[in-house]
Ligand SMILES: NC(=O)c1ccc[n+]([C@@H]2O[C@H](COP(=O)([O-])OP(=O)(O)OC[C@H]3O[C@@H](n4cnc5c(N)ncnc54)[C@H](O)[C@@H]3O)[C@@H](O)[C@H]2O)c1
């Protein structure tokens with residue numbers, strides 16, 4: 295893999311490879327863009343088949359965070375970490391502490407949080423070594439686990455998408471096919487069940503499936519059958535790239551709205567959804583509840599303030615559909631524009647020199 299060529303493709307600032315033989319840590323921190331502020335993005339632990347696959351995931355996810363944070367109006371850049379390993383077998387205290395020291399070495403350019411395969415307990419271990427971590431235990435004044443807030447944002451974003459597709463934002467009686475019923479989707483299913491939606495679920499983890507079946511009366515289907523269900527909405531809440539050449543022809547739904555990052559395998563798959571009249575709620579907007587919540591820790595966490603901001607996801611999704619119609623572009627392009635325009639505005643307005651701690655001559 296030609297790494298610098300890859301980095302130039304979407305102008306990545308920095309890739310940091312972290313290795314600690316003692317604990318088995320193999321992590322890649324991707325800092326994509328810090329125009330708006332320090333790069334904030336979660337840490338994913340996954341059993342990647344190859345190092346190339348891990349690098350690809352880190353950079354795709356890191357860039358996604360730049361767009362997510364910009365579109366959410368946060369003063370934060372985008373980044374992400376992947377740790378190579380099986381989250382069920384390979385974790386240990388030393389690993390997360392070693393990782394915490396690597397984050398500390400970046401001196402605030404990167405701030406982490408949870409993602410797939412990591413938990414509040416892991417963040418607490420990172421916190422033993424660095425302050426540049428969010429989503430730690432509430433006992434430390436933190437916002438805690440971001441997943442329920444991501445789920446809530448996703449729920450209200452789905453309602454905004456339903457309004458666009460069906461002319462009514464009620465999800466009562468709607469059939470929703472949910473892929474992956476982990477941390478985010480379990481709570482999403484709870485909201486949907488409480489509103490009277492019918493749920494079809496799948497997961498590669500049988501326990502997760504059983505929980506959704508027992509708690510919400512969901513119907514379980516196999517992982518490969520979720521795309522072809524007779525449903526109103528498809529909610530991808532597992533891994534990325536699942537809207538692709540194989541899956542799109544199977545979809546019978548009118549809406550795609552879920553929490554997974556990087557749902558479109560390639561940009562052209564967003565065009566294909568549009569061509570088929572399927573309303574797509576852009577992933578990095580609908581799933582921004584968690585990052586909005588943890589980002590509030592930078593001001594001293596206030597739940598009321600954070601949730602007020604999370605509520606704006608409904609309007610953001612609605613605005614994206616308006617831009618999409620106004621500019622005659624698919625919703626994923628409208629969302630990209632919203633984020634890119636904000637980054638450009640801030641980049642331009644930062645043209646004046648601002649003295650910082652490195653320009654104080656009296657310290658010599
Ligand atoms: N946790 C958050 O706050 C948050 C915020 C924004 C975006 N996201 C994104 O939402 C998605 C879910 O995150 P999570 O925190 O709930 O993770 P999670 O690991 O708790 O849940 C993911 C679930 O998907 C299942 N899964 C994996 N591959 C699958 C497949 N091929 N078919 C069916 N099920 C499969 C897993 O077994 C697991 O139960 C991820 O893409 C994540 O990046 C999460």
Ligand SMILES: CC(C)C[C@H](N)C(=O)O
Nearest residue numbers: 336407408409440584585
């Ligand atoms: C809570 C966030 C910082 C990270 C989250 N996993 C996301 O993708 O948005």
